[in-house]
Amino acid sequence: MKAPALAATVARKANDGDRLKMIAERLQVSSPQLLSWLDEVAENAPHETTAETKALTEREQKALLAADSALHSTPLETWAYIRTAIHYWEFLRSGLSIDKAARLLSQSPEEITRQIDQRTLYGISIAGRKIVLPDFQFTTSGVLPGLDVVLPAIPVDMHPLGVVKFFSHPHSDLTLLDNAVSPLTWLLSGQPVEPVVDLAHALEYYP
Structure with missing residues (x-):
């Protein structure tokens, strides 16, 4: 099953997308954006196992279950994709732009871009436009x-x-x-x- 079809299936499992919409609102993103993340996760990375999806963090429970108490009946397969999409969203949100990384390392944006191309810094292209550098690769003193x-x-x-x-x-x-x-x-x-x-x-x- 291709990713767009998979995302649509997940939406249908979440009560024709209504619950998914509420989840997106709680996360302060649009439903299309959340489904876009689901598409990318489905296409590029295996989702977490059903055993792992049972162990939601307290913050995830608040963000998801507060949207609708009926979410308790959401299939575990749906939780798996939603949870992985949340992790991906948080991961991108905490990253640095090229300009911020340049200021942190006292380098030019061009130098940062060159290091990303050489794979000595790790950057992720979002929708082919924006580059995000995950914050795990930076310390208080540099890289x-x-x-x-x-x-x-x-x-x-x-x-x-x-x-x-x-x-x-x-x-x-x-x-x-x-x-x-x-x-x-x-x-x-x-x-x-x-x-x-x-x-x-x-x-x-x-x-």
């Missing part, structure tokens, strides 16, 4: 250590949510004080970049 080496090792076609998950989720191959840590924590603590590069290369075979 995440080792980012310029890790990013080129990540498959170029990996969905943005997958890239963020790679950096932010703990990995058993990265341990500090006997605890598994994320590549982000590993790099911020000044550890060698090579183990993270190896994990990034492995994404081509085990995404």
Whole structure:
């Protein structure tokens, strides 16, 4: 099933789109925009499993269930796509524009654009017009250590949510004080970049 058809199916499952409209209003976006996110998520990234969709955060519950108490009966499959779309929306909303990134790094917008093209900074094109740089790659003093080496090792076609998950989720191959840590924590603590590069290369075979 192609993405637009899938989004329409999700809308129908949410009571002909009425509940989806209320969800969009709670999120302060339009229904077409929410469906657009659903389309992109469906086409580019697998949705979260039904087991995971049961564990909504308190804020998600407030934003979604407050729209309509009948949402409690919404199928888990619908929750999966909506929840992933919310994550994508929050992820883009927290990012930096090219101009903001340039000011943060005391560089020109042209330099930022060049680094995005060279994959030493991570930028996402929205609707082919605006570029957003996810904030995970920036620190209070500049850029995440080792980012310029890790990013080129990540498959170029990996969905943005997958890239963020790679950096932010703990990995058993990265341990500090006997605890598994994320590549982000590993790099911020000044550890060698090579183990993270190896994990990034492995994404081509085990995404």
